[in-house]
Amino acid sequence: MSDEPWPKPGDPAPGFSLPDATGAVHSLADFAGRYLVLYFYPKDATSGCTTEALEFSNLLPRFADLGAAVVGVSRDKPASHAKFIEKNDLKVLLLSDPELVAHNAYGVWRMKKACGKECLGTVRSTFLIDPAGVVGQAWPKVAKAAGHAADVLTALAARTKG
Structure with a gap:
């Protein structure tokens, strides 16, 4: 048994139901089949x-x-997401998790170092969930934001070939 709190490849993806910038709720089940x-x-x-x-x-x-x-998830409230989306012309769906329900289910709310101090916070993490709702790949500690989306795209392309 691992003491790592996040779901591993082969694990069922934890469910969630979270609001977007407009308040509409999105759940894991909404993405079934893709x-x-x-x-x-x-x-x-x-x-x-x-x-x-x-x-x-x-x-x-x-x-x-x-x-x-x-889909991106943070603790920010829907109104913050709305401003963030508008200011940057973002196309991705952003969901709000101020109660940390999904954060805890995916093990991303944990101790981290910030400004030389240890504190609880969101550790930048990504999960590739397959059409059956199973975690196919996990990046539990993304070290650098720049280039990460391209890495995830490469991993997805490798899975969808064949």
């Missing part, structure tokens, strides 16, 4: 999170061509 890239990020409008959201947005047509939806 791939889902579910990425967790610390905070709207910060440099790394903006880079990541822009890269996923720019690659969204390529993800769609491979049958995948891309």
Whole structure:
């Protein structure tokens, strides 16, 4: 048994029901039958999170061509997401998880170092969920936001070939 809190490849993806920037609720079941890239990020409008959201947005047509939806999740409230989306012309769906329900289910709310101190927070993480609702690949500690979306796209393309 691993003490790592996040779901591993082969595990069923934990369910969620979270609101988007408009308040509409989206659940894991809404994505059944196609791939889902579910990425967790610390905070709207910060440099790394903006880079990541822009890269996923720019690659969204390529993800769609491979049958995948891309969804970002943070603790920010829907109104914050709405501003973040509008300011950056984001195309990805952003969901709000202020109660940390999905964060805890996916093991992304944990101790991390920030400014030389250890504190609880969102560890940038991504999960590639297959059409059957099973975790196909996990990036539980994304070290660098820049280039991560392209790495996920490469992994998805490898899975959909053949």
